[in-house]
Amino acid sequence: MARAGLTADRLTQAAADLADEVGFENVTVSALARRFGVKDASLYSHIRNAQDLRVRLAVLALAELADRVAEAIAGRSGKDALVAFASAYRRYAHEHPGRYSAMQMALDPDTAADSAAGKHAEMTRALLRGYDLWEPDQTDAVRLLHSTFHGFVSLERSGAFHSHPRGVEASWLRALDALDSLLRAWPA
């Protein structure tokens, strides 16, 4: 009876890959067990249940994205940083659709606090240092930026923009221009 060497971390990683391949909604305990050549029941020594697995996946994705964004904005400021942040965000969503979907899960407050979710807001704040914004405008701007990035990527992936010939890439660049000029002249 050879052992597969399962751990919660290896399962979460594999679940993330599975999510990117077959979609987050198709990440099941059974499918994951199949991938390791192991019975379903064997996974329950490592994860509490299916929901726990999905939460771990969401936390993994949040951390990965935070790393990417941190690297992207390092040493940049102003519009440069804005574009780098936004591009890293969007690229991650495109390269890892399953992980990105996982990130949208509503996490309970404790889990969210332990996750990299806070780091996202913190980095957006760092980004805003290139603009002249102070509380509470800063928080409002963080929320607006995050909303726009997430909204755009989410609608793009759901096909909402396919009905019109205008290139999505062009609209994306224009949105970034618009956000930049908005931040530079934040209405009082």
Added chain:
Amino acid sequence: MARAGLTADRLTQAAADLADEVGFENVTVSALARRFGVKDASLYSHIRNAQDLRVRLAVLALAELADRVAEAIAGRSGKDALVAFASAYRRYAHEHPGRYSAMQMALDPDTAADSAAGKHAEMTRALLRGYDLWEPDQTDAVRLLHSTFHGFVSLERSGAFHSHPRGVEASWLRALDALDSLLRAWPA
């Protein structure tokens, strides 16, 4: 053997109510059958499968929201229309969380074309008549507005804004102010 009077439309309506009560992901054929006091198998004369049910629900929600928005912006223009549109959108999401989740499903192009999805873009265009925008800026602006509304509501519902004391309502109003001034001075 009394009949329950099932039709695809009545099932879809009930599924929408069920979604708002227990969450879109918990809308199952079994739960719906239970609600009508009928066996699971009986639903399959009216809907093709579970996915078909969810798509019908999404189409219903899109149509309902389109109606609400149309009513909200009727007779308004400029910022007035912008705020009315956005508020109707956000209120619908809050009052009907299950229906709103359903709307986010990726619809295949044919279904999307038959649905009210096009009406949404059309109404956003109508809204922009109060501002001085022409193609392709208009399409870019439609996409930006939709992204921001959807992103904000979606993040708000997933709890992403709860980590900070700043009131969500205040940030929302500021976002609308920002979008208004952005549209008035759309960068060339």
Added chain:
DNA sequence: TAGGCTTACCTAGAGGTCCTAGGCAAATCA
């Protein structure tokens, strides 16, 4: 109003996912 047709709902059953309880063997440690 009786016959036939259509259709709404049924039972039976196969296959999949989630999860618990309890068992045995592999790895680790004394």
Added chain:
DNA sequence: TGATTTGCCTAGGACCTCTAGGTAAGCCTA
């Protein structure tokens, strides 16, 4: 080397999805 821990197993229950085939309710026509 023997004892303990840990990893994966089998067995099995509960629920969801969906198909095939049957029966009875309601409608149409004569």
